[in-house]
Amino acid sequence: MSRSELRKRIEEKSLILRRDIIRMTGEAGSGHPGGSLSAADIVSTLYFYQLRHRPAEPKWRERDRFVLSKGHVAPVLYAALAESGYFSRDILWTLRKMGSILQGHPDMKKVPGVEISSGSLGQGLAVANGIALGGKLDQLDYRVYVLIGDGESQEGIVWEAAMFAAHYKLDNVTAILDYNGLQIDGTVSEVMEIRPIVDKWRAFGWHVIEIDGHNVLAIIDAFAEANTIKEKPTMIVAHTVKGKGVSFMENAIDFHGKAPTKEQMKEALKELGEVDC
Amino acid sequence: MSEDKKSTRGAYGDALLELGEADENIVVLDADLAKSTTSIKFAKVFPDRFFDCGVAEQNMMCTAAGLATTGKICYTGSFAIFATGRAYEQVRNTIVYSGLNVKMCPSHSGITVGEDGASHQTVEDIALMRVIPGLKVVVPADYYEAKAAIKAAARIEGPFYIRLGRPSVPIIFNNDYEFNLGKAIKLKDGSDATIFAIGIMVSASLEAAKILEKEGINAEVINVSSIKPIDVNTIIESVEKTRKVVTAEEHSVIGGLGSAVAEVLCERLPAPIRMVGIKDLFGLSGSIPELLEYFHLTPQDIVLAVKNLVYQ
Numbered sequence: 001m002s003r004s005e006l007r008k009r010i011e012e013k014s015l016i017l018r019r020d021i022i023r024m025t026g027e028a029g030s031g032h033p034g035g036s037l038s039a040a041d042i043v044s045t046l047y048f049y050q051l052r053h054r055p056a057e058p059k060w061r062e063r064d065r066f067v068l069s070k071g072h073v074a075p076v077l078y079a080a081l082a083e084s085g086y087f088s089r090d091i092l093w094t095l096r097k098m099g100s101i102l103q104g105h106p107d108m109k110k111v112p113g114v115e116i117s118s119g120s121l122g123q124g125l126a127v128a129n130g131i132a133l134g135g136k137l138d139q140l141d142y143r144v145y146v147l148i149g150d151g152e153s154q155e156g157i158v159w160e161a162a163m164f165a166a167h168y169k170l171d172n173v174t175a176i177l178d179y180n181g182l183q184i185d186g187t188v189s190e191v192m193e194i195r196p197i198v199d200k201w202r203a204f205g206w207h208v209i210e211i212d213g214h215n216v217l218a219i220i221d222a223f224a225e226a227n228t229i230k231e232k233p234t235m236i237v238a239h240t241v242k243g244k245g246v247s248f249m250e251n252a253i254d255f256h257g258k259a260p261t262k263e264q265m266k267e268a269l270k271e272l273g274e275v276d277c
Numbered sequence: 278m279s280e281d282k283k284s285t286r287g288a289y290g291d292a293l294l295e296l297g298e299a300d301e302n303i304v305v306l307d308a309d310l311a312k313s314t315t316s317i318k319f320a321k322v323f324p325d326r327f328f329d330c331g332v333a334e335q336n337m338m339c340t341a342a343g344l345a346t347t348g349k350i351c352y353t354g355s356f357a358i359f360a361t362g363r364a365y366e367q368v369r370n371t372i373v374y375s376g377l378n379v380k381m382c383p384s385h386s387g388i389t390v391g392e393d394g395a396s397h398q399t400v401e402d403i404a405l406m407r408v409i410p411g412l413k414v415v416v417p418a419d420y421y422e423a424k425a426a427i428k429a430a431a432r433i434e435g436p437f438y439i440r441l442g443r444p445s446v447p448i449i450f451n452n453d454y455e456f457n458l459g460k461a462i463k464l465k466d467g468s469d470a471t472i473f474a475i476g477i478m479v480s481a482s483l484e485a486a487k488i489l490e491k492e493g494i495n496a497e498v499i500n501v502s503s504i505k506p507i508d509v510n511t512i513i514e515s516v517e518k519t520r521k522v523v524t525a526e527e528h529s530v531i532g533g534l535g536s537a538v539a540e541v542l543c544e545r546l547p548a549p550i551r552m553v554g555i556k557d558l559f560g561l562s563g564s565i566p567e568l569l570e571y572f573h574l575t576p577q578d579i580v581l582a583v584k585n586l587v588y589q
């Protein structure tokens with residue numbers, strides 16, 4: 001497959017994820033669309049290109065693992081899992097409803113394909129390190145991918161885990177920073193500056209790659225580069241736009257944790273190319 | 278060290294060695310306290326399965342969680358205050374909510390840490406761990422019970438909190454002791470009052486019972502090492518007979534054994550209770566005997582509590 005075909009194929013999947021995120025949060029009346037949309041291209045590149053996984057066998061020992069550290073963007077993960085075939089798409093519309101397996105934040109005991117329960121920010125990288133250690137102990141060559149938020153990077157444990165991964169040379173860990181510049185109380189720069197973030201990760205002993213987090217070919221290339229790095233974990237700093245793909249949600253702080261109204265849902269779906277909505 | 282006294286933390290390193298020998302899936306983490314917790318014994322023999330996390334307890338807990346998802350049985354050390362206090366939310370949200378196979382066995386619980394003082398003496402760890410839904414909480418009374426519980430935890434799926442201590446404490450059991458989760462152990466029969474005890478207060482209670490016997494009071498002594506799940510039947514059965522209850526623990530009277538026993542009794546069999554424990558206070562620097570006296574955790578304090586009920 002040519003690179004342009006590949007790109008087209010993944011972008012089509014990203015579009016499906018974006019529509020699902022809008023519909024899921026719209027139907028639920030709550031949830032976190034902004035950070036789900038900023039991560040959509042990263043997550044779709046993972047699930048529909050990069051990850052070695054078997055949706056029919058979610059506990060396959062040799063699978064690559066994806067840890068969603070910023071658990072509030074559960075919608076993008078659920079959408080990717082459903083589209084991959086881990087569970088029926090019908091379930092997506094039960095998000096956040098009583099009795100649903102799709103809790104507000106991911107619960108590994110309820111949802112096939114969720115590697116770890118998350119929602120409390122900061123903990124995913126340390127979990128990923130533990131999974132990576134387990135892989136090394138078992139001499140399995142799976143890789144562990146972990147998605148971290150930029151606001152989340154203010155948590156101290158992220159840096160404890162950063163130190164740990166470098167110290168134990170966890171070259172089977174690839175972290176992705178969803179650098180959308182926004183958190184809840186404002187821009188990341190206003191609330192608590194994390195720059196110079198690339199220098200910080202380098203100083204912690206990581207291999208760092210900086211990319212446009214909406215360019216799926218750049219994401220693919222970064223994953224490929226990470227695979228070649230030995231004795232060091234890799235951090236992909238992905239510059240993204242919160243709310244990406246829906247004009248009135250892009251860079252709109254309020255859509256961090258606010259669902260679209262029914263009207264907004266229709267408008268967003270139209271923008272995302274859904275015809276019969 | 279005399280053979281009639283051994284620390285419960287000492288059982289940790291010894292149990293880990295046996296576990297590590299028998300099962301490749303045993304992995305041990307510590308947070309720059311491997312010498313104190315005795316996990317260093319494991320580290321020396323199985324260096325490939327031991328990971329020091331540095332002074333980073335939150336990170337240790339989440340790393341343990343990750344390891345557990347890959348099928349490892351992960352034991353974690355550190356001091357009780359840091360394992361439960363610093364890393365509380367990692368324990369709650371990442372280990373226990375997910376039901377992961379992590380066995381937390383920190384040492385230096387209670388005030389018998391001694392000279393280090395209040396910052397290192399947790400009087401509230403049982404309370405913190407007991408309220409986390411589904412977490413199993415065990416407080417061994419001596420070296421052999423600690424060793425048996427640490428080993429049993431490897432065979433029982435899911436997260437555990439096993440509270441260990443620094444000082445050498447009297448031996449009650451022996452190497453054949455079998456730990457049964459959810460089972461309280463009657464150590465002495467009695468009819469006038471029941472003393473429910475945990476940890477170092479079990480041997481203190483046995484001593485108290487001897488003193489009481491000389492005064493014609495026949496106290497039953499029950500070791501409630503399995504705080505959660507708690508042995509409702511044994512508690513009820515004993516109190517139906519004695520109708521008087523004393524609880525004894527090296528922990529705050531808020532949220533620990535006293536509370537756990539009271540929760541069982543108040544719904545099924547209300548009975549007067551006296552709680553021997555730490556009265557909503559922080560710890561203090563001092564020698565262990567001085568501290569036990571200061572915080573009213575001696576056999577004499579248990580004797581007084583029983584008399585207070587019996588002669589009421």
Ligand SMILES: Cc1ncc(C[n+]2csc(CCOP(=O)(O)OP(=O)(O)O)c2C)c(N)n1
Nearest residue numbers: 035072119120121149150151152182183184
């Ligand atoms: C430990 C913790 N503190 C606070 C929150 C509440 N919270 C949820 S999302 C969020 C902001 C996260 O910002 P960021 O990581 O930038 O996420 P994104 O922009 O990708 O949505 C906060 C503070 C939480 N979930 N966990």
Ligand SMILES: [Mg+2]
Nearest residue numbers: 150151182183
């Ligand atoms: Mg952000």
